Amino acid sequence: MENSALPPPIASQDDKTLGMVMHILCLVGFPIIGPLIIWLMKKIKAPTWTRRDASC
Secondary structure (H helix, E strand, O other): OOOOOOOOOOOOHHHHHHHHHHHHHHHHOOOOHHHHHHHHHHOOOOOOOOHHHHOO
16 A cells, blocks of 8 residues: 655745744743634644644
8 A cells, every 4th residue: 555645734934933933932931821822813724733733
C-alpha cells in the first residue's frame, strides 16, 4: 500500500503573524488567556490552526 498522506497546508502571512503573537503573549505574562482568545477566534477560519497550535 502506498502512503497517501496529504501535505500540510501552507500558512498565510496572517496565520504566521498571529502564531508569533500567541507565543509572545506567552512570554510577556499572558500564558493562557491571550493565546486562547486568538486561537478560539481563528481555529475555524484557518485550516492551518490545529489542536497542536493550542499548546503554547
